[in-house]
Amino acid sequence: MAKVVLRHVNKRFGHIEAVRNLSLVINDGEFVVLLGPSGAGKTTTLRLITGLETPDEGSISIDGRDVTRDSPGARDIAFVFQQYSLYPHLTVYDNLAFPLRSPARRVPEAAIRKRVEQTAELLHIASKLGNRATRLSGGEMQRVAIGRALVRDPSIYLMDEPLSSLDAKLRAELRLELKRIQVELGATILYVTHDQVEAMTMASRIGVIKDGELLQLGTPREIYEDPGDRYVAGRLGTPQINFLPASLVPEVTKPSGTETIGVRTEHLRIVKANGGGLIGRVHRIEHLGDQNHVHLEYRGQMLVILADPHKPLEAGQAVELQLVQPLYFDAAGRRVAATIH
């Protein structure tokens, strides 16, 4: 495994700036997730690292070696795509062995067997090695696809939404497996997704990307608790963070320059009316089992609050609100540091 460094990488397609001045270091053994909507430049970034695209400006180095102009074959990278793309006429064993049997590599068959068996063990598909690839469930097929990358020992694994075609249960299971495998192998992975749960649960660090630009890079906890701007604050968290115009809460002391206050749904507390000014009216209660989402109206604005499912509340009721750990943003959407009390 190796460290991968991108320095000031730019890539344009006609008038579209797909990747803008991207600098990113993926450390050896790190699981970095690029999180962004479609069209943000995630896949282009992966394609630039593999050499399927060449940057207009900037450089890419793997393990200290500049590979910016190298062909894809010379870069020692394994790629996992969204679709399984297995060879349907081959067995699981032969699918896994395929990358090792490339004439360029000349791996002896005994070494191939050992490697394939180890990988199958790791992915819990050892009992399926003799099966035809088409005789597998969706989850097993995706394991084989991931396995085909894992049999090699590349500098870095690049993964492009590999779990997005699976159903929710399987996805949850494979998230956990992939993280375990990554830790066991000490693998370096750059993974792109638009799914915030995948990013939060697997990443060592998350890079939030939008319109070709890396907005913030940090651990899941840093990104969630300490977002640098409004967009990043809104990107993580379900339901989404509430944004209130500062003028709607004159009662709250806030640093100068604050235009918008962001309050996560779990940081708005419903308390007994206590003479405070922040009075909202319950509009609707969503019962989701382990928690309730309380939709309430506050001075013409709809807010969502996470509440205990057994808290007695009903539509139409007036309640007092308390803001816990609010985040302050200026007119440009940048975070304003909270004043120290």
Place this chain on the structure above:
Amino acid sequence: MAQIRVENLRKSFDQFTAVHDSNFTIENGTFFALLGPSGCGKTTTLRMLAGLELPTDGRILLDGEDVTFRRAAARDIAFVFQLFALYPHMNVEQNIGFPLKCQGMARREARERVVETARLLRIEHLLSHKTSKLSGGDRQRVALGRAMVRRPKAFLMDEPLGALDAEFRQLMCGELRDLHDRISATTIYVTHDQHEAMSMADSIAVMDSGRIEQIGSPQAIYDRPASMFVADFIGSPPMNFLHFEAGLQSGDRAVKFRDVSVAVPEIREQRSVGPLVLGVRPEHILFSDTAPMRGRVFGAEYLGTTQIVTVETEQGRIKARLSSRVPVQVGETVGLAFRPDGLALFDARTGLAIRTASHGSNGHG
């Protein structure tokens, strides 16, 4: 708007019974969800209500009137398919007004109805717009408007949001429910997505293999699942199942789980020794150094305020939802304790819930 009553409804296709002996009543103005995995019979049930499928047996009553064998068009029910199906060459007003034109309604009256419908959906300003130029959300609203404009007695919806991405689906769930609150139309909504059902419905029927497993409010179904199927289908991550053997005495407040005594809600049934299942929701698990049940942390998934911690135990993998402030190391050994109020017990042979105090009261479960 109307009450819908289903009595002993059954549907067989040759050897295969898609719906077994269904009984339920949907009161006027209720948002009712039919929830279950694919092939559970939910869409077949809906199609029988709509008149698109004739039942093998049983009756369907609309406001007390037997409509079992009445044609679909004569039932005064609007069926909403995938919400995006609009006529691309017509503008919004023509799209919404189309069903009225087909009925032969006078133009002035039709126009009034269309405007009123558009006002309810808050798309009045779009009436003269081409549908191809609309945003996704507005197209959904127009499609809904076309169903509403006839003022049917009930709306039947078959996975209308199925094709949308997660964030937009959440938004539309909120809108559909708000719309329901404004017009209070009896609605039957079919979905395989527990979040959609939980977030919108007043009442949910959970179906499996052609049978209704349980009918109740979202919270009741979550807190007091009638069977292991329901307990597993609702909740993410789903309820943990811990298998053990024991006998039960009515009045017991603890069960003998292997060698450990586990406090549970007071038991209201008598059982001789047999295979049982202790059901534990992830949020009812605590880490405790003194707890006798031990396990090894397999993984921790950060989710913001909470984290899902997967623990490998002798009983298999158990998932716990804890505050993300609790420090967790992969590989460390932890003790697992359970909050007694939230625990459920099932008969492992039938999969059905065993009655406890939580079934008696309305509050905690």
